[in-house]
Amino acid sequence: MSEPKTPGWVDKIIDAFAPDELAEEIKGDLYELFVNDIQRKSIRYARKKYTFNAIGFLSKRFFWKRDHYSSSNPFVMFGSYFKMARRSLLAYKETSLINIIGLVIGIASALVLLTVIRYEMSFNHFHSDTDRIYRVVRVSGEDMTEFRTGVSYPVPAAFKEEITALQEITSMEYFGGAYVDVMDAGGKSVRMFREDFGCVLVEPSFLKVFDFKETDFRWISGNPEKALVEPFSVVLTESMAKKYFPEGSPIGKALRFEKFFDAKITGVISDFPPNSDFPFTILVSYASLRTIRGEERLKNWFGVSDSHHTFIKLPAGSTSTELEEQFERVHRARTPKDLHTRHYLLQPLKEMHYDARFGTYTGRTISKSTVVGLGLVALFLLITAAINYINLATAQSTLRSKEVGLRKVMGGLRANLAIQFLVETFVIVLLSGILALLVSEVALIQFESLLNLRLVSFHFLDPFVVISLCIIVLIVTILAGVYPSLVISRMNPIAAMKNSFLTNAVGSISLRKLLVVGQFTLTQILVVGTFIVVYQLHVLRTADLGFSADAVITVNFPNTSTYQQTNTVAEQLRSQSFASAVTLSSTLPSGLNRSRSSMGIARRSAQNGNEYKVFEMQMVDPNFIEMFKIKLLAGRNLTEGDSTGNIVINRALMKELELGTDPSSVLGQELKIGQDPVVVVGVVEDYYSNSFKEEAGSIVLLVNRKAYDYCSIKLSATDPEFVRSAINKVERVWASSFPEHIFDYKFLDENVKQFYLQEEKMAKLFQLFSVVFLIIGSLGLYGLITFVVNRKSKEVAIRKVLGAKLGHILIMFSGEYIMLIALSFILALPVAYYGVNLWLTTFVVNRISLQWYLFALPGLIVLVIAILIVIAKSFRTANTNPVSMLKHE
Amino acid sequence: MGTRIYLGELEELVLLMVSLLNKEAYGVSITDELKKQTGREITISATHAVLHRLEEKGFVKSKLGGASAERGGRRKRLFSITAYGQSTLIDLKETREMIWQAIAKTSFS
Numbered sequence: 001m002s003e004p005k006t007p008g009w010v011d012k013i014i015d016a017f018a019p020d021e022l023a024e025e026i027k028g029d030l031y032e033l034f035v036n037d038i039q040r041k042s043i044r045y046a047r048k049k050y051t052f053n054a055i056g057f058l059s060k061r062f063f064w065k066r067d068h069y070s071s072s073n074p075f076v077m078f079g080s081y082f083k084m085a086r087r088s089l090l091a092y093k094e095t096s097l098i099n100i101i102g103l104v105i106g107i108a109s110a111l112v113l114l115t116v117i118r119y120e121m122s123f124n125h126f127h128s129d130t131d132r133i134y135r136v137v138r139v140s141g142e143d144m145t146e147f148r149t150g151v152s153y154p155v156p157a158a159f160k161e162e163i164t165a166l167q168e169i170t171s172m173e174y175f176g177g178a179y180v181d182v183m184d185a186g187g188k189s190v191r192m193f194r195e196d197f198g199c200v201l202v203e204p205s206f207l208k209v210f211d212f213k214e215t216d217f218r219w220i221s222g223n224p225e226k227a228l229v230e231p232f233s234v235v236l237t238e239s240m241a242k243k244y245f246p247e248g249s250p251i252g253k254a255l256r257f258e259k260f261f262d263a264k265i266t267g268v269i270s271d272f273p274p275n276s277d278f279p280f281t282i283l284v285s286y287a288s289l290r291t292i293r294g295e296e297r298l299k300n301w302f303g304v305s306d307s308h309h310t311f312i313k314l315p316a317g318s319t320s321t322e323l324e325e326q327f328e329r330v331h332r333a334r335t336p337k338d339l340h341t342r343h344y345l346l347q348p349l350k351e352m353h354y355d356a357r358f359g360t361y362t363g364r365t366i367s368k369s370t371v372v373g374l375g376l377v378a379l380f381l382l383i384t385a386a387i388n389y390i391n392l393a394t395a396q397s398t399l400r401s402k403e404v405g406l407r408k409v410m411g412g413l414r415a416n417l418a419i420q421f422l423v424e425t426f427v428i429v430l431l432s433g434i435l436a437l438l439v440s441e442v443a444l445i446q447f448e449s450l451l452n453l454r455l456v457s458f459h460f461l462d463p464f465v466v467i468s469l470c471i472i473v474l475i476v477t478i479l480a481g482v483y484p485s486l487v488i489s490r491m492n493p494i495a496a497m498k499n500s501f502l503t504n505a506v507g508s509i510s511l512r513k514l515l516v517v518g519q520f521t522l523t524q525i526l527v528v529g530t531f532i533v534v535y536q537l538h539v540l541r542t543a544d545l546g547f548s549a550d551a552v553i554t555v556n557f558p559n560t561s562t563y564q565q566t567n568t569v570a571e572q573l574r575s576q577s578f579a580s581a582v583t584l585s586s587t588l589p590s591g592l593n594r595s596r597s598s599m600g601i602a603r604r605s606a607q608n609g610n611e612y613k614v615f616e617m618q619m620v621d622p623n624f625i626e627m628f629k630i631k632l633l634a635g636r637n638l639t640e641g642d643s644t645g646n647i648v649i650n651r652a653l654m655k656e657l658e659l660g661t662d663p664s665s666v667l668g669q670e671l672k673i674g675q676d677p678v679v680v681v682g683v684v685e686d687y688y689s690n691s692f693k694e695e696a697g698s699i700v701l702l703v704n705r706k707a708y709d710y711c712s713i714k715l716s717a718t719d720p721e722f723v724r725s726a727i728n729k730v731e732r733v734w735a736s737s738f739p740e741h742i743f744d745y746k747f748l749d750e751n752v753k754q755f756y757l758q759e760e761k762m763a764k765l766f767q768l769f770s771v772v773f774l775i776i777g778s779l780g781l782y783g784l785i786t787f788v789v790n791r792k793s794k795e796v797a798i799r800k801v802l803g804a805k806l807g808h809i810l811i812m813f814s815g816e817y818i819m820l821i822a823l824s825f826i827l828a829l830p831v832a833y834y835g836v837n838l839w840l841t842t843f844v845v846n847r848i849s850l851q852w853y854l855f856a857l858p859g860l861i862v863l864v865i866a867i868l869i870v871i872a873k874s875f876r877t878a879n880t881n882p883v884s885m886l887k888h889e
Numbered sequence: 890m891g892t893r894i895y896l897g898e899l900e901e902l903v904l905l906m907v908s909l910l911n912k913e914a915y916g917v918s919i920t921d922e923l924k925k926q927t928g929r930e931i932t933i934s935a936t937h938a939v940l941h942r943l944e945e946k947g948f949v950k951s952k953l954g955g956a957s958a959e960r961g962g963r964r965k966r967l968f969s970i971t972a973y974g975q976s977t978l979i980d981l982k983e984t985r986e987m988i989w990q991a992i993a994k995t996s997f998s
Contacts, residue, residue: 021953028956028963029916029933035959056934062941063934 004038007047010054018063026057043246050279060754067687077416080749081423088400088424095392096428098769098783102776107273108386108439108474109772113378114468115444116451122275122364122594123353127216129313129516133209134320134346136327142341142610147357150306151344153289159312163326168313170205173289174307179558179741180282181256182244189256193244194742197283198237199257200361200382201289204228209313215273221251222267223304231287235267240281252394258559259740274454277353277360289575301335302674303477306596307361311349320346338600364452364758377769380522382472384773386480386733386779387515389425393484394512395787401491408493417489425481426473433473437465442502450761483511496661512784516817520782524828524862525835528764531858532836536848537763540756542847546687546696547589547628551715553727554588555734563705565737570621572733573713580716580724581627584708586619589628590689591751595709601700603657604670604677613656615649615698616689617673619707621698623752625684627714647671648682653698673700692845693756698812774862778869781817784872789813793864797882806878813874814867821866825859827850895946896977902927904940904948904978907971914967915954916940940968948974 011031030053036047059061089096136155138148156171161731165192178199181189211217220238227235241250248264258261263284272278290298314320327344335342335373347358356365385667397404407417431733433470437460448455459465528641557566560886566584600612622638624630627646638648651663662684671678678700688698715726731743753760796809840847848854896904906922909913920936923929943949955969970978 024963025953025966026937028965029937031961032917032959055934056932057937060934060938062938643945683964712961831945 003377004032004035004043004046007051010051014054014057017058022063026054030054038412071639076421076718082418082427084420085424085427086714089428092396092399092784095396095783098394098779099389099428100432102388102441102779103385103429103476104435105772105776107382107433107469107476108443109381109434109437109485109769110378110472111459111465111469112443112447112451113374113381114625115142115440115465117371117374117378118464119453120277120353122370124275124349125275126212126273126276128209129351130349132314133325133344133349134312134314134351135358136312136344137343137347138304139343139345141614142785144343146614148304148306149358150304150308151310152301152304153293153308154301154334155331155344155651157308158330158366159310159327162330162333163323165318166312166323166326167315168205168209169310170203170209170312171286171308171310172203172206173286174200174280174309175199176307176361178282178605179258180244181259181740183254183262187254187262189740190245192395192740192742194744195282197279198240200280200282201286201292202228202280203282203286206283209311210278212272212276214864216270216271218270220268220270221249224267227267228283228285228380229287230266231291231697232263232642233266233285235262235283236270237269237281237283239271240267241265243430245264248431250267255282260560261288263288266552271490277362278632279362286847292528296743302339302599304598309361312346317650336609338602338612339709340609341612366452366758368408370762377526380526381769381772381776382476383479383774384519384780386476387519388783389428389476389480390483391512391515391780392783392787393421393425393480395784397488397491398791398810400488401495404488404491405493405495408491414489418485421485422477422481423489425485426477429473429477429480433469433476437469449692450764452761477506487503511676513820514786516781516820519777520821520824520862521827522829523770523777524825524859525832526766526773527770527862528828528832528855528858529836529839530763530770532832532848532854533759533766534764534840535854536840536843537756537759539848540692540843540846541694541753544686545590545752547630549590549628549749549752551718551723552628552746553713553715553730553745554751555713555743555745555824556713557709557711558738561709561738563708566708567705569711569733569737570679572736573730576728576729576733577715578716578722581623581714583626583627583712584621585624585712586617586704586707588710588712588748588751589618589624589630589687591748592691592748592754592757593746593751596689599673600654601657601671601673601678601698606672606673613658613698614655615653615700618689618699618701619702619704620701621705621708627712628687630687631685633683633685634665635680638680638702638703642681644702645676645678646702647673647678648684648701650684650696650699651686652696653700654683658696671838678702688845692847693755695844713854732762772866778865781869782867782873785813785817785870789874789877793877793880793885797878797880797885800878802885808876810871810874814870817870818863821863825863828859829855896948896981898930899935900939900943900948901978901981902929904943904970904974905935906942907949907968908978912967912969914968917965919968943974944968946998947971948977 003231013028014026018026030050033053034046034050037049039260064160080556085238124130129145136151136159138150140146151171156169160169174679176199180193180195182191182193184190204225204227206228211325222235227233236244236250244250244255245253250268253265255260255265256289263553269283271278312323314323324345327346331342331344332340347355352358352360353365354368354371356367359365406415416776443462444451444453444455447453455635477721537833555569557569570582570584573579587596598614599617601615603610606612617622620638622640622642625632633651635648639647649666654660654663654666657671659669666680669680671680684701687699688696689699691695713726713730715723717723727745734741734743796804797808799812833850837850840850902923903919906919907924910918910922911928916933916936919940920933923931923936940949940951944951947969948970949968951966951968953964956962956964979980
C-alpha cells in the first residue's frame with residue numbers, strides 16, 4: 001500500500017510548536033483518523049479533515065502550556081519585562097515624568113541640532129567633481145591680510161588664454177537686488193517688481209561646472225547649450241517664472257532690468273536647492289556685461305567688483321598650488337608693479353561655506369568649529385539627560401529593594417533583573433524619543449530663521465532623522481540604563497528584603513555626586529559662555545562707531561540716476577521740516593549692505609607699488625561729515641567747490657602713510673591716488689565703516705557729484721508715528737523723481753547691526769540651549785532632592801524634636817548641593833574661559849576684557865536657581881510637625 | 890463525601906470511557922467509543938484537552954505505548970484510570986443514587 005500523504009505544512013507547524021513527545025502523540029492520532037477517513041471517504045476529504053483537526057489543537061491551551069522550570073533562558077520573560085516596565089512607570093509617576101521631560105528636551109534638542117549640522121554640512125556638495133572646483137579669491141596687502149572674493153574683469157579671460165591646461169573656468173557677476181519690469185510685446189512695462197536678491201550674470205559654462213547633479217535640478221524649458229550665449233538673454237528659475245508670468249510660458253518674453261536694459265527669456269530651470277551658496281533666481285547672460293559695464297571697465301586690471309567671482313575646475317593632473325603659481329605669472333605679466341601686492345589664490349568649493357574671510361553670495365558662512373560646537377552641545381545634552389536618568393534610577397533603587405529582594409528569593413537570576421531594568425529604561429527612552437520627534441518638528445518650524453534653515457519637508461518623514469532617532473534611543477538606553485541595572489541587580493537579596501541600607505549603601509552616592517558635578521559643569525560652561533557672548537554683543541551694539549547712525553534712513557538710487565535727479569531729491573527733502581539734515585554719497589558710512597570701492601594712495605614721490613596703501617573711497621557731498629557727526633581733527637570740511645583733487649583723510653590713513661601724529665601737520669600734504677594728484681584739506685577721526693571684527697579702515701572723503709548712489713536723511717524726531725509719516729513723505733519725493741522705480745529704504749542703525757547678525761543668532765541659540773541645559777539640570781536636581789527629602793523625613797523629625805531650627809535643616813539639605821555646584825563652577829571656569837577667549841578674538845575693536853564678575857555672575861545665577869529648587873522642595877519637610885512623620889511606626 | 894469534586898460533565902464521560910476501554914484508551918479510541926456509547930461527536934483535539942485536564946487533576950495517568958503501522962509508526966499515549974479517579978466515579982455514582990432514591994420517594998411516587 002502506497003503511503004497516503006498528510007499535508008506536510010500542518011505537520012511542520014505541530015513540530016515547530018509542540019515538544020517532541022506531544023507532537024508524536026498528536027500526529028499519531030491525527031494519522032489514524034486520516035487513514036480511517038481515506039477508507040471511509042476520499043483522500044481529499046481526509047486531508048481537509050486532517051488540517052481541521054490539527055488546527056483544533058492549536059486552539060487548545062494545553063498545546064501551548066510548557067514546563068516553567070525547564071528553561072533558564074532569560075528571554076522567556078520578555079513579555080513580563082514590558083509589563084513590569086509599564087507598572088513601575090505608573091507606580092513612580094513623578095520620577096517617570098521628570099525623566100521623560102528631561103529626556104524629551106535632551107533628545108529633541110539633539111535632533112534639532114543634528115538636522116542643522118547635516119544641513120550645514122551638505123552645502124555645495126552636490127556637483128560632479130566637487131573636489132576639483134575652486135573659487136579664485138583675491139588676497140592682497142603686504143602681509144596678505146586682506147581677503148576678498150572679487151576678480152578684476154579681464155582676469156578670467158587672460159587666465160584661460162595663457163594657461164592651456166585650464167579648460168573649465170566660469171565667471172559671474174552678482175547684482176543681488178534689482179528692479180525688474182515685465183514687458184509686453186509692444187515694449188511697455190506691464191508689472192514692476194523689486195527683487196532683493198538673486199539677480200546674476202553668468203556664463204553658459206556656469207551650469208556645466210555647477211551641474212547640481214545630485215539634486216533634482218533640471219532644465220524645464222530652453223536649450224541648455226544656447227540659452228545663456230547671446231547678450232541680454234535671461235534664464236529664470238521656476239518660482240520666478242511663476243511669479244512674473246503666472247498665466248503661461250515666459251519663453252520669448254522680455255524683462256527690463258534697472259529701467260536700463262531689456263533681456264529676452266530663453267529658458268526656465270528648476271529652483272536651486274536651499275543648501276547652495278548660489279542664491280540665484282534670475283540668470284542673465286554674462287555676455288551682457290560688455291554693455292552694462294562698458295568696454296573700459298572690462299579692460300581694467302585695477303578696479304575690482306567684489307561680486308565678480310570666478311570659479312575653475314582643476315585640470316586633471318595639476319594641483320591648486322601649481323595653478324596659483326600660473327595665476328601669479330599671468331597677473332605679474334599684465335599689471336604694473338603697484339598691483340603686485342595682489343595675489344589670486346584658489347579656495348576649494350567645499351570650504352566656501354565655512355570660511356568667513358571670503359564670504360559667499362548669500363552673505364552667510366558658518367565656521368567648521370561652530371558646527372563642531374553644535375555637535376558637542378547635542379552630545380552634552382544627551383549626556384546630561386542620561387545623567388538625570390542614572391541619578392534618579394539609582395536613587396530610586398532603594399525604594400525598589402523589596403521588589404528586587406523578593407524577585408531574587410523567588411529565583412530571579414541577576415540577568416533577569418538587569419534585563420528588566422534595561423527594558424524599563426528602554427521603554428522610557430523610546431517614549432521620550434517619540435515625543436521628542438514631535439517636539440523637534442515644532443522647534444524646527446519655530447526656529448527656522450534663527451537656525452538659518454530652509455525646511456523643505458517634515459523631517460520626521462526623513463529616513464536620516466528616523467535612523468538617528470533610533471541610534472540616539474539605543475545609545476541613551478545603554479548610557480542611562482546599564483549602570484542602574486547593574487547596581488540594582490547586584491543587591492544582596494537578604495539585605496534588600498530587610499531594607500537595611502538607607503541612603504549610602506546602594507548606587508554609590510559618590511558616583512551620583514560625580515554625575516551631578518559633571519552635569520552642572522556642562523551647564524555652567526554654557527551659561528557662563530552665553531552670558532559673556534551676550535554681554536559682548538551688547539557692548540558692540542552700543543559701542544561708539546565714530547559717527548552717529550541715529551534716526552538716519554537711507555535710500556539707494558537706481559544705477560541710471562543722474563546728479564540732476566539725486567540733487568533734486570536732496571533739495572526737496574532739505575526743504576521739509578522732518579529732515580534735520582540730508583546728504584548724498586557714493587556709499588554709506590557703515591553697514592553691511594552698502595557698496596565699497598577700494599583704491600591705492602601714496603605720497604607724490606612714490607615709485608614702487610608697495611608704497612601704495614589700500615583705502616576706501618567715500619565720495620560725499622559737503623553735508624556728510626557734519627550730518628554723521630564725524631569729528632574733524634584738523635583742516636576744513638569739504639565744500640561744493642572742491643574738486644576731486646581735494647581730499648579729507650582719516651587718522652588711520654594718516655598713520656598708514658606715516659604722515660606723522662599731528663593731524664594739523666598733514667594739511668596741504670600732496671599725495672596721489674593711482675596716478676592722480678590730490679591734496680589733503682582736512683583730517684577726521686576714525687569711524688568704523690566695517691564691523692568691529694576689523695580695525696577702523698583707511699578712508700578718503702572727497703566730493704564727486706557723479707558718484708552719488710545713496711541719500712541719507714536724518715529725521716528730526718524718532719517717535720514711530722513721526723517716522724512713519726516722514727517715510728511716506730520721502731516716498732512722495734522719490735516718486736516725483738523716479739516714478740518708475742519702487743521706493744525702498746533702510747534704517748542705518750539696523751544696517752550696521754547686520755554686521756553681527758550671525759553672532760546675534762548664535763547668541764540666541766546659545767541662550768536657548770543654556771536654558772535647556774538649566775532645565776534638564778534643574779529637573780534632575782529636583783528629582784534627587786525629592787528623593788533625599790522623602791528618605792530623610794524621619795531624620796528631620798528627630799532633629800526637630802531635639803531642637804534643630806528650620807534654618808539648620810534647610811542648610812543640611814542644601815549644603816551638600818551648594819558644595820557640588822560650586823565645585824562644578826570651578827571645573828567649568830577654565831573651559832568657559834578658553835572657549836570665550838577664542839570666540840572674542842573675532843572682534844578686533846571694542847572687545848570686552850574678561851573681568852572676574854563676568855564669570856561670577858552667571859555662576860551665581862545657576863547656584864541661586866539650584867538653591868531655590870533644593871529649598872523649595874525641602875521646605876515642606878523641614879516645616880512639618882515632627883509628630884506626623886514619626887507616628888507612622 | 891467531604892470535599893467538592895471538580896469534574897465536568899464531559900470530563901466525567903471521558904473518564905468513564907477510559908475505564909471502559911481499559912488499557913486501550915487513547916485519543917482516537919476514546920473519541921470513537923464516546924460516539925458509539927453516547928452518540929456525541931467531539932473533535933480529537935477536544936478529547937486530548939480533556940485528557941490533559943484529567944491528568945492534571947490526577948484522575949488518569951498515562952504512558953507512551955507501542956507504535957503501530959496504522960499510526961505511521963508513531964507511538965500512542967495510553968491512559969488508565971487512577972485509584973483516585975475510580976473512587977471519584979464511585980462517589981459520584983453513589984451520590985446520584987442516593988439523590989435518586991430520595992426523588993423516588995417524593996416526586997415520582
